[in-house]
Amino acid sequence: MAAQCAAAAVVSVREIAADSAAVLDRETGFTFSQHFAKYATDASRGIMFGVALPSNLTSFQPFDAVIQITAPVEVGWTGLAWGGRMTANPLTVAWANGNNVVISSRYTTQHTLPGSYTGASYVVMKTGTHVNRTHWQITAKCAGCTNFASSGGYTTYLSPRGNNNLAFAYAQARPSNPSSNTSSFPYHDVHGYWQHDFTSASNPTFETLVAKNL
Ligand code: HEM
Ligand SMILES: *[C@@H]1O[C@H](CO)[C@@H](O)[C@H](O)[C@H]1NC(C)=O
Ligand SMILES: *[C@@H]1O[C@H](CO)[C@@H](O)[C@H](O)[C@H]1NC(C)=O
Ligand SMILES: *[C@@H]1O[C@H](CO)[C@@H](O)[C@H](O)[C@H]1NC(C)=O
Numbered sequence: 001m002a003a004q005c006a007a008a009a010v011v012s013v014r015e016i017a018a019d020s021a022a023v024l025d026r027e028t029g030f031t032f033s034q035h036f037a038k039y040a041t042d043a044s045r046g047i048m049f050g051v052a053l054p055s056n057l058t059s060f061q062p063f064d065a066v067i068q069i070t071a072p073v074e075v076g077w078t079g080l081a082w083g084g085r086m087t088a089n090p091l092t093v094a095w096a097n098g099n100n101v102v103i104s105s106r107y108t109t110q111h112t113l114p115g116s117y118t119g120a121s122y123v124v125m126k127t128g129t130h131v132n133r134t135h136w137q138i139t140a141k142c143a144g145c146t147n148f149a150s151s152g153g154y155t156t157y158l159s160p161r162g163n164n165n166l167a168f169a170y171a172q173a174r175p176s177n178p179s180s181n182t183s184s185f186p187y188h189d190v191h192g193y194w195q196h197d198f199t200s201a202s203n204p205t206f207e208t209l210v211a212k213n214l
Contacts, residue, residue: 018163018197028128029209033201039170039190047071054206057160062147070137076174077185082145084165090120090145096136097178104181120144125213163195
């Protein structure tokens with residue numbers, strides 16, 4: 001029943017233009033469906049969230065996704081909510097730690113600091129993960145980000161084609177213990193929602209690209 005509702009919801013938004021665009025990332029070779037999440041009135045300032053997927057996916061099945069986050073160095077932490085809200089869905093949270101970038105798997109049922117989430121796991125790619133003078137970027141394969149338990153014992157599956165409703169949050173303040181993926185971090189300054197097109201995230205050579213970038 002929940003799956004049916006989820007399917008109906010996806011169909012109803014398909015006619016709405018997605019707020020994402022397909023871009024080939026020359027460094028990693030993945031084609032990402034990217035969304036630029038603005039967090040300031042200055043329109044040039046935002047965080048890029050990219051999703052890359054295998055091409056042979058079936059609806060209502062779990063699937064891996066490569067997530068790429070590119071943030072200006074002023075970003076203390078940012079997070080992607082795969083179910084489009086803060087609570088009861090996998091949260092991918094990331095921040096810079098010196099010359100490294102930390103990725104943290106989180107989940108919460110309340111509007112409080114999300115705890116660790118073992119339902120999703122990440123493999124960070126060497127290529128596509130760096131810190132420079134202006135930005136930090138992380139590229140990682142997630143298993144468990146695109147499906148999660150919903151109420152009543154049902155499972156929600158993101159649609160491998162069409163749009164999914166995603167959300168993000170951002171804070172300028174930094175995590176208290178940045179070298180640890182279980183660090184506490186402060187409340188966000190900004191959050192937002194968008195429709196992310198997963199059709200254009202399809203990569204026929206997904207497995208080859210994952211292996212190449214590890
Ligand atoms: C210390 C950590 C966090 C605290 C204390 C916190 C607290 C809150 C609070 C109090 C609200 C309600 C604001 C309102 O109703 O206007 C809220 C909303 C929201 N938060 Fe967080 N949050 C935290 C982390 C996160 C993370 C990691 C994400 C996403 C990755 C996130 C995404 C959102 C979103 C999308 C909303 C809008 C309402 C909703 O979807 O539930 N938050 N947060
Ligand atoms: C997609 O292809 C990969 C690699 O060939 C394979 O491991 C995977 O099981 C396939 N998935 C589906 C849903 O067919
Ligand atoms: C932190 O990293 C360890 C080692 O990679 C991993 O097992 C654990 O699940 C991660 N925890 C979080 C909250 O991401
Ligand atoms: C710094 O990293 C960002 C994000 O990957 C990239 O767009 C930019 O070109 C890099 N800057 C330099 C000087 O390499």
